[in-house]
Amino acid sequence: MIKSLRGMNDIMSEDYQRFTHFIDTATDIAKRYGYHFIETPLLEETALFKRSVGDSSDIVSKEMYQFIDKGDNDVCLRPEGTAGVVRAFIEKKLDKAGGTHRFFYHGPMFRYERPQKGRLREFHQFGVESFGVDSVYEDASMIMMVSDILNALGIGYRLQLNSLGCSECMPPYRQNLVNFVKNVEDKVCEDCVRRLETNPIRVLDCKNSTCQTIYKDAPKLLNSLCKSCDDDFTNLKKILSENSISYEIDTNLVRGLDYYSKTAFEFVSDNIGSQSAIAGGGRYDRLVEFLDGKATPAVGFAMGVERLLELIEMPQSTRDGYYMGALDEEAIDLVVKLTQSKRKTHKVTLDYKAKNLQKHLKAADKAEAKFCCVIGSNELKDGTIWVKNLEEKTEEIIKIEDF
């Protein structure tokens, strides 16, 4: 038997209900915030991700579905959504056009990882990107938007906040941190030694308790911010508080992708295991420039759809539409005909076989129909149809032409 590839799932039945409910809800809210849908290709030039996400990140260095296509191009399946949207933004020359441009997207992403709960090789993200607004109010709006989406879905969360500084204050801080860690290099774990080379800021959220003890005295990013970054961060906290969004400051919160600066945020859930981040994002003012566009401030976030599906409270399903059945063989053709016309306006479940009334009622109940409609020899003779409202338990016999 041929099975689906490791870490790749079929989405159907109840999962699909949840999936579309999430996408519909998030889409609706994104539109209210002024965002427009964008669909970018699943396949992009590998260089795009090397330059945006960063060569040193795990995502690019070991998790990409990368191959040479028949035209000798080095391509890969997208491991995340932002890079493609930024590429499209620049390619359509919206950077030169100026103004603000807001996009949302959703679709599959691919990373060659070891699957576990909340982590798949093909997974789905819903994300938004805002270009051209440098005000921290935009960062706050975006956080409130995520909050709106999660609230609409009945999902509980904690919001963690940090500032990663800008090109002015981050590099000196990074150097300070590297120096600090180098002095204690023999005491920290292997992973941290490796991080020193790849992504030094990452040592801060190392889960090793020995490391954590050592890093208590490490220089703090929030104490090293320049005036502009510090003001923005203070402002952000103020705006969120005024809008009743509660948050916790997490000085160790580091986004995994290279392009983030200033505001970084993560929404986490305590109810889905170790893969607890359900949404993450932040500001990336330098990325458009990195990808050869005209410098444009930008901020965005992405949500992991599969992680959210487990947490969504689904609205109670209600009876809807009609169930049609025949009590006698002779009535089947008429039932089929009536079903066809009823389907122009309503959901109709049709049974092709003649059965007794009890069977039909059971089937109608299972189909979650609101009305059970049957035709037998009596109805056939009188030109009527028997209709029972399964919710109110009322029934009536009506003329075929009035049905």
Add this chain to the structure above:
RNA sequence: GUGAGAUUAGCUCAGUUGGUUAGAGCACUGGUUUGUGGUGCCGGGGGUCGCGGGUUCGAAUCCCGUAUCUCACCCCA
């Protein structure tokens, strides 16, 4: 990529120190109460026990390999 645990019917799971034809509940399906459901009664179909080797007179059960899932690390949404 590392470590640990799982895998038996469509689903959730039993299965004794290795011993006849591998079970249950739910689901599915047929009959029935002679035209009234979601909650009656009686029956039926459905499993190369994840896959491949090995040990044994005999393997769902023991051993080895492998795939997948789960949990943790790592990473991230």
